[in-house]
Amino acid sequence: MNISLNPDVAIGYKSPSQQVRVITEKWFEENMYCPACPSDYLEPAPPNEKVIDFICPRCDERYQMKSTKRALGYRVTNSAYLPKITAIRKKTNPNYVFMHYDAHSMAVRNLIVVPRHFFSPDVIEKRKPLSSNARRSGWEGSTILLGRLPPDARIHLIMDGIVLPEHMIRATWQHFTFLEEIPTSSKGWLTDVLSYVRKLEKPEFTLADVYAFEDELRKLHPKNKHIKPKIRQQLQLLRDKGILEFLERGKYRIVK
Ligand SMILES: [Zn+2]
Numbered sequence: 490m491n492i493s494l495n496p497d498v499a500i501g502y503k504s505p506s507q508q509v510r511v512i513t514e515k516w517f518e519e520n521m522y523c524p525a526c527p528s529d530y531l532e533p534a535p536p537n538e539k540v541i542d543f544i545c546p547r548c549d550e551r552y553q554m555k556s557t558k559r560a561l562g563y564r565v566t567n568s569a570y571l572p573k574i575t576a577i578r579k580k581t582n583p584n585y586v587f588m589h590y591d592a593h594s595m596a597v598r599n600l601i602v603v604p605r606h607f608f609s610p611d612v613i614e615k616r617k618p619l620s621s622n623a624r625r626s627g628w629e630g631s632t633i634l635l636g637r638l639p640p641d642a643r644i645h646l647i648m649d650g651i652v653l654p655e656h657m658i659r660a661t662w663q664h665f666t667f668l669e670e671i672p673t674s675s676k677g678w679l680t681d682v683l684s685y686v687r688k689l690e691k692p693e694f695t696l697a698d699v700y701a702f703e704d705e706l707r708k709l710h711p712k713n714k715h716i717k718p719k720i721r722q723q724l725q726l727l728r729d730k731g732i733l734e735f736l737e738r739g740k741y742r743i744v745k
Contacts, residue, residue: 498511567633569631587600603642693736
């Protein structure tokens with residue numbers, strides 16, 4: 490993986506946004522491997538695919554690429570709301586790859602892949618419909634609440650200009666493929682509890698440590714009246730999947 494972007498591929502394109510698109514697409518084509526399988530390249534998606542940019546020729550995983558000059562924040566604006574929610578429910582949503590590049594040095598600073606199995610409707614927010622004056626009046630876009638997902642969902646392929654080893658990326662991806670089997674309706678709970686466990690920044694923690702987030706979790710899941718049992722259920726699941734280890738009554742250790 491080469492972190493340099495080649496501006497020459499955009500010669501002949503006038504608008505800056507078109508130039509960026511051409512330059513970053515070319516970069517993905519030449520540098521991107523599949524984090525989900527051993528394929529060392531991805532293929533551009535057919536032009537009729539709306540939200541898919543690249544497809545893995547080996548495992549068929551589909552990727553949507555986004556590039557920005559600014560570092561990735563808590564929220565990312567994205568495509569139409571309803572089709573996205575439907576795709577998440579049907580488990581046909583794509584994986585995302587976010588590129589943060591430095592326009593000065595024309596180099597990739599950060600490259601982050603967010604596997605599709607982390608997504609639930611809980612992390613997608615509806616944006617205000619476009620006003621009646623707009624060309625696409627009434628159209629509702631979406632916002633991905635990237636910062637609500639646990640850090641495990643944001644796998645860095647490049648971090649601050651450093652390319653991380655592919656075997657590490659693929660292993661990290663595999664740790665969480667069990668999320669594919671979790672019903673979409675309860676997945677938000679699992680990723681929220683994992684987020685708070687990660688926020689503790691402790692290799693070992695107690696049930697009380699996680700219960701301390703009860704109020705915050707209630708705000709995130711206002712319809713649920715049984716927050717504590719829900720927390721215990723998620724910790725149990727994370728233990729069954731090898732992410733946590735159970736030490737003794739009410740005590741846990743992080744494995745992965
Ligand atoms: Zn693949």
